[in-house]
Amino acid sequence: MTSSWQAELDELARRQQLAARMGGEDKLKRHRDNGKLPVRERIAALVDEGSFIEVGGLAGSGQYDERGQLKDFTPSNVLMGRAQVEQRPVVVVGDDFTVRGGANDGAVGDKLIVAEQMAHDLRVPLVRLVDGTGGGGSVKNIELKGHTLLPKLKAWPYIARNLATVPVVSLGLGSVAGMGAARVSAAHYSLMVKDISQVFVAGPPVVERTGQKIGKNELGGSHIHTRNGVVDDEVASEAEGFARARRFLSYLPSSVHGLPPRSGVGREQASDPSLLRNAIPKNPRAVYKVRSIVESVVDAGSFMELGRHWGRAIATGLARLDGWPVAVIASDPYHYGGAFDRLSAEKYTRFIDFAELFHLPVINFVDIPGFRIGLEAEQEGVMRAGVRALTALSQTTVPWCSFILRKAFGVAAASHQHPERFAFRYAWPSAQWGSLPIEGGLEVAYKAEIEAAADPEAKRTEIEERVRGLTSPFRSAEAFVVEDIVDPADTRKLAVEFANLAAPLRVAGVTRFPYRP
Known part of the structure; x- marks a missing residue:
């Protein structure tokens, strides 16, 4: 039956068809030749099949x-809409680089704001596919509009509000600068595609005016920003990025008003727990692979590391224990022996803020010899970052469980658990702790005695052996300095008990302080 509104329906179909062309065949081909998917195909690859409902397509x-x-019709540079990921609702917003290089034209600003509003008000995660959009449009806009724009981040209040409310994932999928770069970094989890995406304050043509002639990957490639913490991770392909985004969201509630969902499958242990008895070398200077320890404790295959390439004295990530999502922190002795440098302290702060925001209990595997020392550490201001980390810790309310694997020295080691609330705390027999390591403290505490001895080196050795005999964790356990020393083989059993006891203690709702990206 022909509708009396057939002319209008035909007009609608025509406009939808024109919008689906995006930037046209030539630009789409150029986009593909650069190793990138068009935005509509990106969305289709990210979300559940057939679930995308576009908003603002006209x-x-x-x-x-x-x-x-x-x-003729040139569509907006931004696509957005609702969809599902693993059968859970999300909002997706993606830049179309084939239309004006993703510059801020064609209602981009308004659509970006509406996407942020939609995620916030529907209380569902937001996934940004960022490929070019800036904040004020291209230089060509000056001629088209007849005036320039005074920078005003109209979208930022919505971005900041979402960071305190719903999971936000940003995928950098091309060369992004200015506001586009900010949108990549303003997320709970962000990634870049190696050799294809770049993030800059300003791109090479602008930078060249300062006298630096440099290629875009050398200026803002993933090898830079996944090492300095601007972006969390790098992937080898867009497909890998979409898979990581889906996996990240699986550990989290749809918003702070819900709780992280328990998995109904995959609750088995990865390996023989007795292997943990040999995980820590007898030589206190020898390194070991802490990720193997983590993977032996959490549910098999459930550990998803976040930010592996920056703040490398700690490994952070998401995992499950008996199906319950948890936040994992683990000292990595391969980097400064596990001592906190500035980036590690900043990573720690951001991660426990994240755990607090989404009501994730924390499992902490501790081997911290202190803050990094020396001229470079002092110049980078490690103490300021360390103080922020300790302050963030004191603000947490989520359940906390620490396993002290080896070292816990100085102010930095105080970060192993909240100083006032009850926390589960266990030490392995390999643990040792104190205000500072014996090796460094002897030179200060016994300086006069050592220098006055006929054989200073022999005296130093004598004192060290005497004092070291008092540093056994069993002596501390006698004084109830530590609650329990445990067989490493029992670590998973104890961690699972913690996760099950912590689960009913989680409280949904807005946190006392907003998330700081």
Whole structure:
């Protein structure tokens, strides 16, 4: 049956068809030749099949003839809408680089704001596919508008509000600068595609005016920003990035108003727990692979590391224990022996803020000899970052469980658990702790005695052996300095008990302080 509104329905279908062309065949081909998927295919690869419902698909710039009839149509540079990921609702917003290089034209600003509003008000995660959009549009816009724009981040209040409310994932999928770069970094989890995506404050043409002539990957590639903490991770392909985004969201509630969902499958242990008895070398200077310890304790295959390439004195990530999602922190002795440098302290702060925001109990595997020392550490201001980390810890309310694997010295080691609330705390027999390591403290505490001895080195050795005999964790356990020393083989059993006791203690709702990206 022909509708009386058939002309309007035909007009709608025509406009939808024109919008689906995106930037046109030539630009789409160029986009693919650069190793990138068009935005509509990106969305299809990310979300559950057939679940995407576009919002604002008719926004753009129409070209009309003298009679006011539509001749052609250039769609907006941004696509957005609702979809599902693993059968859970999300909002997806993606830049279309094939239309004006993703510059801020064609209702981009308004659509970005509406996408942020939609995620916040529906209390569902937001996934950004970022490929080019800036904040004020291209330079060509000056001629088109007849004036320049005073920078005003109209979208930022919505971005900041979402960081305190719903999980936000940003995928850097091309060269992004200015506001586009900010949108990548303003997320709970962000990633870049190696050799294809770049993030800059300003790109090479602008930077060249400062006298630095440098290629875009050398200026802002993933090898830079996944090492300095601007972006969390790098992947080898867009497909890998979409898979990591889906996996990240699986550990989290849809918003702070819910609780992280328990998995109904995959609750078995990865390996023989007795192997943990040999995980820590007898030589206190020898390194070991802490990720193997983590993977032996959590549910098999459940550990998803976040930010592996920055703040490397600690490994952080998401995992499950008996199906319950938990946040994992683990000292990595391969980097400064596990001592906190500035980036590690900043990573620690951001991660426990994240755990607090989404009501994730924390499992902490501790081997901290202190803050990094020396001239470079002092110059980078490690103490300021360390103080922020300790302050963030004192603000947490989520359940906490620490396993002291080896060292716990100085102010930095105080970060192993909240100083006032009850926390589960266990030490392995390999643990040792104190205000500072014996090796360094002897030189200060016994300086006069050592220097006055006929054989200073022999005296130093004598004192060290005497004092070291008092540093056994069993002596501390006698004084109830530590609650329990445990067989490493029992670590998973104890961690699972913690996760099950912690689960009913989690409280949904807005946190006392907003998330700091």
